[in-house]
Structure formats: structure tokens, C-alpha cells
Amino acid sequence: MEYRQLGSTGLRVSRLGFGCIKFAQCKEPDVTAALHRALDLGVNFFDTARAYGTSEEMIGRALAQRRSEYVLATKSHGRSAAALTADLETSLRNLQTDYVDILFLHTVSDAETYEQVMGPGGGYEAAAKAKEQGKVAHIGVSIHRDLATMRRAIESGAFAVLMAAYSVIDQEGAGALLPLAARHGVGTVIMKPLSGGQLVSPPGPGGLPLSPDPVVTGVLRWILSNPAVDSVIPGMVSAQQVEDNVAAAERGPLAADERAELIAIVADLKKSYRYGQTCLRCGYCQPCPNGINIPAIFQAADEAREYPDNLKHMGRELYAAQERTAADCEECGRCMERCPAKLDIPRRLREAAQLFAG
Ligand code: SF4
Ligand code: SF4
Known part of the structure; x- marks a missing residue:
């Protein structure tokens, strides 16, 4: 495994990190x-968040005894100092540790939110205090899409680490700012490398995911070929996925012909991965007051539309398994406030309801 200094933090992290976003949907x-x-x-390097359901608790139960062996990051959506402090205390309890190596201010993706967290009484103030108290070693920020805010965060000197989305089809344009982060000594961590699990090969025989999946292998190697990337954190849920992704990371940068082949394969998938177009299964929109599992319904719709004909039934079955369906949406709009992709969720649910009607 290759390791990198994470910006100027002094932390030495594996270039393949572990995204712990999907744990709440998995068996412990x-x-x-x-x-x-x-x-x-x-x-x-393990990355979780207060917003990832039971992820922190599972990490705490599994790894507390090995705390000295890993770099641990969590995130808080707390915009005020009080909210962030409360989140951090919960995270430390869940993770069974007395400090995290990095606390990310989560999804600070527009100027208004940036000013809120950086202003008097904002979340950053509490993060800085926690750093003084030794509960947080470094403060990071995760930002989607808003390149102006990203640039501002990098140049502010306030953040030791930037988390941004970046992949073969560059979802948010962050690739342009990674070298700037590197020049400022800001560590770079790449989230959503597989677009929330969508940038994968179609399932193999029996509807099972390929292992190893050449698209996943290629995408991870493509990202790690960029010298401005310190670590990439695909979401993983099984030992087999870990083994496949470690093997991918250890193969090193893509050669020119491998790069061309990957681009051709991804183009052949005929998908578009831009934010605003596709659900990334992040789950931030949950819970819906009407009990709708929004990412599951969008996954069902994607499968029913995009899978080969002999596998489209998987989408229909997933939809049929939902206790509450797209038709239960009352368009309250609460989910949209939390969606980092800014999807028009009620409209997409209406489309899913039509797709599966009858
Ligand atoms: S808009 Fe619909 S899906 Fe979103 S929270 Fe409200 S009821 Fe749930
Ligand atoms: S609808 Fe938005 S918030 Fe919900 S899972 Fe999809 S991308 Fe995430």
C-alpha cells in the first residue's frame, strides 16, 4: 500500500481510504x-460522519481496540458552535475514542453556509476550541460543487484537509482546484469516486456485482494517478470489496492505453453522473416524515431504466419491497433541503411512481 503525507497535517494516510457511508444498510x-x-x-484511513446512521457506532465497536493503528475522520453538519459541539461529543462516544484525527465541517457548499460556520458562534469556532482541547487534531471541510467556496476555504488557511468529489467523469469540477489545495498544503481526500456506487460494471451472472469490477479498478487507479490526490475513500461494505480495492490501488497509475480503455468503457455505460442529474445514494435526505426510502426508490428506478433487459426485474423487485412508495410523497420539500445533489426529489418520485405504475 502506498502512503501519503496528508497535506501539512503530519498524518500519513493510505492512498486507499475507507468510506464508511454505507454501513447503516449492512449487517454488522x-x-x-x-x-x-x-x-x-x-x-x-477511515472516514465517517454523524449523518451516516449507525456507521460511527459500528466503527467504535469494531476498531476501538486498534485505535493507534488508524487515522479517523468524522463530520458534523453543525452550523452553530453548540450544534457542532453536541455532534462531536456524540461522535467521540460512538467511536469509543477521546479524539478524532480530522473533524470535517460537512457539506459547506455555498457562500451563505460558509459564512455561517465561519462567523461568530459558528461551527468552526467550536471545532477550533475542540482542537485546543485535544479532541480534534485537524479541521477539514467537505464541499460539493461550489468551486468559489472551495477556493475560499483552501486559501483561508483555516482548513488542513479538503474533501471533494472527483472522478473519471469529473462530477463537480473540483479536479481544477486539487493542485491549488496541494500548493497550500491542504490535504486532499476524494469522496464519491464511484458516484455513490453507480460507476460500476453492470451485474454479472445471477445479478451479482463483478469481483473485481474492472470499472471500479480503473476508476480508482485513474483517481490515484493524479498526484494532487492524497487519498480516495470509496464506500466499502465487505472484506471482498476491500481486497479488490486494495489490489486496484496497489496496481499504481494507469498507463496511457489503460486510461483510454477505461474512458471508452465508461462512455459505453452511457450514463451521466453530474450532480443534479442522478441520485448518489448518500442518504442525507433521510428520514422522510412519510417513511419513504428515497435512495432505494431512486436505485430501483435507475435499475429498471438502465439495467439490461434480463436484469430490469431487480429494480421492480426493489420497488415492490418498499413499505412506502413514491406515491406516498406529500411534497413537503424537507428532503430537498438536505440533498447535496440539489435533486428535485418530489418530481423524481412522481416519475418513479409513473414508471412502476401497473
Ligand atoms: S418531499 Fe416527499 S419524499 Fe421528501 S421528505 Fe417530503 S414527503 Fe418525504
Ligand atoms: S436524493 Fe439526494 S440526498 Fe437523497 S440519497 Fe439521493 S443524492 Fe443523496
């Missing part, structure tokens, strides 16, 4: 096995 023994397998194979 699988998660525990994946976490230990990762550590055993040299992955030493």
Missing part, C-alpha cells in the same frame, strides 16, 4: 470483517 458482522481486513491490508 460484514462491516466488522471489512474494517479489520482493511487495517490488516494496510488501509489506515
Whole structure:
């Protein structure tokens, strides 16, 4: 495994990190096995968030005894000092630790939010105090889409680490700012490398995911070929995925012909991954007061529309398994306020309801 200095933090992180965003949808023994397998194979950077359901608790239960072996990051959506402090205390309790290596201010993706968290009584103030108290070693920021805010955060000197989305089809344009971050000594962590699990090959025989998946392998190697990237954190949920992704990271940068081949394969998938077009399954929109599992319904619709004909039934079955369907949406709009992709969720639910009607 290759390791990098994470900006100027002094932290040494594996270039393949572990995104823990999907744990809440998984069986805990699988998660525990994946976490230990990762550590055993040299992955030493684990990223979670208060917003990731039971992810922090699962990490705490699985890895508390090995705390000295890994770099741990969590995130808070707390915009005020009080909210961030409360989040951090919960995170530390869940993670069974007395400090995190990085606390990210989560999804600071527009100027208004940036000013709120950086202003008097804002979340940054509490993060800085927690740093003085030794509960946080470094403060980071995760930002979607808004390149002006990203530039401002990098140049502010306030943040040690930037988390941004970047992939083969550059979803948000952050690739242009990664070298600037590197020049400012700001560590770079790449989230959503597989667009929330969509940038993958179609399922193989029996509807099972390919292992290893050449698209996933290629995309991870493509991202790690960029010298301005310190670490990439695909979401992983099984020891097998960990092994496949470690093997991918250890193959090193893509050669020119491999790069061309990957681009051709991705183009052949005929998908568009831009924010605002596709659900990334992040789950930030949950919970819906009407009990709708929004990412599951969007996944069902994507599968029913885009899978090969012999596999479209998977989407229909996933939709049929939902207790509350798209038709239960009352268009209150609460989910849209939390969606980093700024999707028009009620409209998309109406479209899904039509797709599956009858
Ligand atoms: S707009 Fe619909 S899906 Fe979104 S929170 Fe409200 S009821 Fe739930
Ligand atoms: S609808 Fe938006 S918030 Fe919900 S899972 Fe999809 S991208 Fe995430």
C-alpha cells in the first residue's frame, strides 16, 4: 500500500481510504470483517460522519481496540458552535475514542453556509476550541460543487484537509482546484469516486456485482494517478470489496492505453453522473416524515431504466419491497433541503411512481 503525507497535517494516510457511508444498510458482522481486513491490508484511513446512521457506532465497536493503528475522520453538519459541539461529543462516544484525527465541517457548499460556520458562534469556532482541547487534531471541510467556496476555504488557511468529489467523469469540477489545495498544503481526500456506487460494471451472472469490477479498478487507479490526490475513500461494505480495492490501488497509475480503455468503457455505460442529474445514494435526505426510502426508490428506478433487459426485474423487485412508495410523497420539500445533489426529489418520485405504475 502506498502512503501519503496528508497535506501539512503530519498524518500519513493510505492512498486507499475507507468510506464508511454505507454501513447503516449492512449487517454488522460484514462491516466488522471489512474494517479489520482493511487495517490488516494496510488501509489506515477511515472516514465517517454523524449523518451516516449507525456507521460511527459500528466503527467504535469494531476498531476501538486498534485505535493507534488508524487515522479517523468524522463530520458534523453543525452550523452553530453548540450544534457542532453536541455532534462531536456524540461522535467521540460512538467511536469509543477521546479524539478524532480530522473533524470535517460537512457539506459547506455555498457562500451563505460558509459564512455561517465561519462567523461568530459558528461551527468552526467550536471545532477550533475542540482542537485546543485535544479532541480534534485537524479541521477539514467537505464541499460539493461550489468551486468559489472551495477556493475560499483552501486559501483561508483555516482548513488542513479538503474533501471533494472527483472522478473519471469529473462530477463537480473540483479536479481544477486539487493542485491549488496541494500548493497550500491542504490535504486532499476524494469522496464519491464511484458516484455513490453507480460507476460500476453492470451485474454479472445471477445479478451479482463483478469481483473485481474492472470499472471500479480503473476508476480508482485513474483517481490515484493524479498526484494532487492524497487519498480516495470509496464506500466499502465487505472484506471482498476491500481486497479488490486494495489490489486496484496497489496496481499504481494507469498507463496511457489503460486510461483510454477505461474512458471508452465508461462512455459505453452511457450514463451521466453530474450532480443534479442522478441520485448518489448518500442518504442525507433521510428520514422522510412519510417513511419513504428515497435512495432505494431512486436505485430501483435507475435499475429498471438502465439495467439490461434480463436484469430490469431487480429494480421492480426493489420497488415492490418498499413499505412506502413514491406515491406516498406529500411534497413537503424537507428532503430537498438536505440533498447535496440539489435533486428535485418530489418530481423524481412522481416519475418513479409513473414508471412502476401497473
Ligand atoms: S418531499 Fe416527499 S419524499 Fe421528501 S421528505 Fe417530503 S414527503 Fe418525504
Ligand atoms: S436524493 Fe439526494 S440526498 Fe437523497 S440519497 Fe439521493 S443524492 Fe443523496
